[in-house]
Amino acid sequence: MLWLYLHFPHLLLDHIRRSNESTDALVIVEDSGQKVIQACPAARDLGINTGMRLKTALGLAPDLCIVKADQQQEARTLEDQARWLYRYAAHIVPVPPNGLLAEIGSLQRLYGGLSAVWQAVEDVLHERQLTAWPGIGHTPLAARLIARNGKGECSSDKNHILQTLGQMPLLAAEFDGRTCTRLQRLGLNTLKEVFSLPPAEMARRLSPETLVYIQKIQGSRPDPQTPWQPPHYFRQQADFVQEIEQSQGLLFPLQRILSELEKDLCWRQQDTDSLLLVLQHRHEEATRLHIRTSGPEHRAEAFLSLISLRLEQQPLQAPVISLRLIVKRFLDREAPGGQDLLGENQDLNEAWHTLMSRLQARLGHNALKQLTPQADHRPERAWSASDVRRTNRASTTTIGQPPQRPLWLLQGPQPLEEVPQAWFAGPERISGGWWDGQRVHRDYYVAQLNNGQLAWVFRDIREGWFVHGWFG
Amino acid sequence: MSELLDTLMQDARVWQGHRHNKTIQPAEPTGYQALDNQLGGTGWPRGALSECLLDTPGIGELTLLVPLMQRLSLAGKTIFWLNPPHTPYAPALMRKDIDLDQVIMIHTENKGDFLWALENCLRSPVTGLVMAWPGKLAAREIRRLQLAAEAGSNVCVLFRERYYAGQNSPAALRLELEPDDQQGLKVNVVKRRGSWPGQRCSLAMAQRADLFHHEAPRVVQGPWLTPAR
Numbered sequence: 001m002l003w004l005y006l007h008f009p010h011l012l013l014d015h016i017r018r019s020n021e022s023t024d025a026l027v028i029v030e031d032s033g034q035k036v037i038q039a040c041p042a043a044r045d046l047g048i049n050t051g052m053r054l055k056t057a058l059g060l061a062p063d064l065c066i067v068k069a070d071q072q073q074e075a076r077t078l079e080d081q082a083r084w085l086y087r088y089a090a091h092i093v094p095v096p097p098n099g100l101l102a103e104i105g106s107l108q109r110l111y112g113g114l115s116a117v118w119q120a121v122e123d124v125l126h127e128r129q130l131t132a133w134p135g136i137g138h139t140p141l142a143a144r145l146i147a148r149n150g151k152g153e154c155s156s157d158k159n160h161i162l163q164t165l166g167q168m169p170l171l172a173a174e175f176d177g178r179t180c181t182r183l184q185r186l187g188l189n190t191l192k193e194v195f196s197l198p199p200a201e202m203a204r205r206l207s208p209e210t211l212v213y214i215q216k217i218q219g220s221r222p223d224p225q226t227p228w229q230p231p232h233y234f235r236q237q238a239d240f241v242q243e244i245e246q247s248q249g250l251l252f253p254l255q256r257i258l259s260e261l262e263k264d265l266c267w268r269q270q271d272t273d274s275l276l277l278v279l280q281h282r283h284e285e286a287t288r289l290h291i292r293t294s295g296p297e298h299r300a301e302a303f304l305s306l307i308s309l310r311l312e313q314q315p316l317q318a319p320v321i322s323l324r325l326i327v328k329r330f331l332d333r334e335a336p337g338g339q340d341l342l343g344e345n346q347d348l349n350e351a352w353h354t355l356m357s358r359l360q361a362r363l364g365h366n367a368l369k370q371l372t373p374q375a376d377h378r379p380e381r382a383w384s385a386s387d388v389r390r391t392n393r394a395s396t397t398t399i400g401q402p403p404q405r406p407l408w409l410l411q412g413p414q415p416l417e418e419v420p421q422a423w424f425a426g427p428e429r430i431s432g433g434w435w436d437g438q439r440v441h442r443d444y445y446v447a448q449l450n451n452g453q454l455a456w457v458f459r460d461i462r463e464g465w466f467v468h469g470w471f472g
Numbered sequence: 473m474s475e476l477l478d479t480l481m482q483d484a485r486v487w488q489g490h491r492h493n494k495t496i497q498p499a500e501p502t503g504y505q506a507l508d509n510q511l512g513g514t515g516w517p518r519g520a521l522s523e524c525l526l527d528t529p530g531i532g533e534l535t536l537l538v539p540l541m542q543r544l545s546l547a548g549k550t551i552f553w554l555n556p557p558h559t560p561y562a563p564a565l566m567r568k569d570i571d572l573d574q575v576i577m578i579h580t581e582n583k584g585d586f587l588w589a590l591e592n593c594l595r596s597p598v599t600g601l602v603m604a605w606p607g608k609l610a611a612r613e614i615r616r617l618q619l620a621a622e623a624g625s626n627v628c629v630l631f632r633e634r635y636y637a638g639q640n641s642p643a644a645l646r647l648e649l650e651p652d653d654q655q656g657l658k659v660n661v662v663k664r665r666g667s668w669p670g671q672r673c674s675l676a677m678a679q680r681a682d683l684f685h686h687e688a689p690r691v692v693q694g695p696w697l698t699p700a701r
Contacts, residue, residue, distance in 0.1 A: 347597075348548075348597060348598055351596055351597050351598050352550065352596075352598040354596075355592060355593070355596040355598060355599075358592055359578065359589055359592060359593075362585065362588065362589070363578065363579075363580055363581075363585055363589060367578055367579050367580065368576060368577070368578055369576070369577045369578075369579075370572070370573070370575065370576055370577070371560060371562040371565070371572050371575055371577065372562060372572060373562040373563045373566050373572070374562075379561075382562070382563050383559070383561060383562035383563060384562075385577070388576060402563055402566065402567050403563075404564075404567070404681060404682045405561055405563045405564040405567065406530075406561060406564060406681070407534040407535070407538075407560065407561055407564045407565065407568075407680070408529055408530065408534070408557075408558040408559070408560070408561060409558060409559045409560075409561040410558050410559075411558065411559065424681065425681065425682065446681045448655060449530075451527070451528055451651070452528075452531050452650070452651025452652075452653075453528050453529070453530035453531055453651070454530055454531070454532070454655055454680070454681055455530060469558075469561060470529045470530025470558065471530055471532070471535075471680045471681045472529050472530055472531075472532065472533055472534035472535065472680075
């Protein structure tokens with residue numbers, strides 16, 4: 001087995017820098033807000049180093065952007081990295097707070113050699129603008145130590161790896177403080193000298209745990225790792241250093257997240273039809289925007305245009321400090337239906353969904369309606385409005401000719417205020433609804449009013465005359 | 473004087489009626505032969521606005537469009553009803569063989585949304601017909617719609633009040649609709665792009681309620697009181 005360890009020395013910094021357009025100096029400070037723990041290249045150029053006190057850093061660069069480290073955020077960011085690495089390697093293990101372990105021994109044949117695997121990973125890291133120190137080792141711990149010390153080399157030779165490890169000073173080997181001091185008092189300086197101690201003596205004189213640790217590095221003791229499984233949803237977050245006040249400013253980070261979503265969907269071979277966009281504000285409750293498309297979709301630009309439409313309609317309530325995109329609903333992709341040459345093709349189907357999604361995004365989900373007839377004799381219940389759906393159902397053949405009805409139905413019956421000029425047909429008695437309390441007992445006539453309108457009028461059981469429709 | 477006339481005649485800036493070239497515009501037949509004849513054998517223009525100007529609903533204005541709706545819905549084109557004043561009645565549409573899956577009703581809350589929705593429908597290749605009840609429109613807005621209509625190749629019919637017949641409009645076809653005394657529809661061409669206006673015809677529309685004027689009224693006179701109020 002061969003392991004690849006990726007150590008992200010400033011993961012949070014990379015994460016924040018990706019969703020911010022500005023190139024101002026940026027530092028991450030520890031929770032208590034005293035010490036700088038990560039500094040971006042621009043800040044380092046100004047003389048700010050990790051471990052420096054925040055006051056000193058502010059003295060060097062007065063307009064420094066400061067972000068507090070947040071453990072949850074760090075864990076989430078690490079999960080994002082695990083997500084993309086999962087596309088390249090099957091057996092991966094996140095090592096909080098900032099490392100990823102992947103089993104690559106089995107990938108060599110797939111990629112065509114170890115150097116190809118190495119190259120593929122480096123390419124992705126570069127594409128994602130991530131700083132990572134890779135390291136290869138024959139055990140997980142060996143890979144980790146090599147990576148964290150920046151000694152990674154593309155080699156699978158066990159002797160070479162052990163040699164690299166052997167040259168490491170004891171301080172770099174991540175023993176706990178007490179063990180490290182005891183080893184140093186024994187006169188040992190490098191790992192090689194520790195490796196050459198007889199195991200039984202080491203367990204007796206130091207502690208069995210130290211022996212286990214050493215053997216795990218060397219590979220003479222098994223070190224099983226539980227593989228990580230990606231969660232069955234998509235979730236990405238962008239955090240901003242400066243609050244974003246204009247909805248236009250959200251589009252830049254959204255574009256990146258959406259292209260990420262597109263890749264994820266392509267990789268899953270799935271589509272989605274609803275996105276949840278959560279905008280966090282500093283003092284107010286988060287804004288939750290549900291974005292729905294009328295059909296399955298995976299293209300980033302389609303989502304982006306819908307979201308920008310939605311944001312145009314709904315101005316921001318308050319400045320935004322972070323945005324999160326969550327997709328939980330995945331639909332299996334349909335294979336393009338083999339339609340006939342001249343019939344409806346995929347393009348038109350897609351154009352239809354695009355149009356409906358656009359209209360619904362701007363006008364609201366309820367603005368669009370489709371009509372369906374219902375089996376009821378009462379005119380106001382003989383139809384219903386439903387949500388827009390693309391169906392290619394075979395036309396239902398109704399038995400017999402349905403009765404003559406007007407093309408316009410009024411929202412509700414209007415009182416008839418004049419004596420009609422002429423009467424044409426009627427009465428047609430409609431009586432029903434005794435079963436649900438909406439009793440209707442009417443005689444319908446077709447009549448022409450004085451201004452030429454052809455109306456569908458009825459006389460109620462209570463002797464009132466009403467217009468219920470127009471023969472438009 | 474004749475010299476002056478000759479120079480004027482040779483001037484390309486003077487438009488002469490008898491040399492009028494017929495412009496061929498893509499159009500959809502209306503389904504009413506009499507009306508098609510009056511429209512120079514064409515019909516509803518595609519990729520342009522049409523206006524129907526009428527006072528009240530219920531005079532056969534929808535029946536005028538029923539043949540077109542039938543044809544387009546069978547061809548799988550979508551028919552949009554934008555802000556209709558009343559509910560299009562599904563059982564009646566079904567009886568007229570209009571595929572209800574292709575009929576979509578849109579309600580907008582303000583004029584900005586209305587124009588935006590109409591423009592989007594007009595530009596889409598899936599649209600066959602857009603029927604819209606815009607209410608008040610400024611000339612600038614009609615112009616904007618006309619440009620959107622030109623971008624697509626759909627039929628777009630605006631239903632407006634007859635009061636606007638006096639105002640000019642960039643629409644390619646403007647029809648004034650009035651009821652006649654036999655439940656029919658009198659159509660008066662107010663404007664037709666590329667030709668002279670002023671044609672009139674009367675279409676029999678009595679079939680929309682299964683009435684035929686030669687037939688005696690089919691009202692059963694019962695023992696009830698005459699419907700006088």
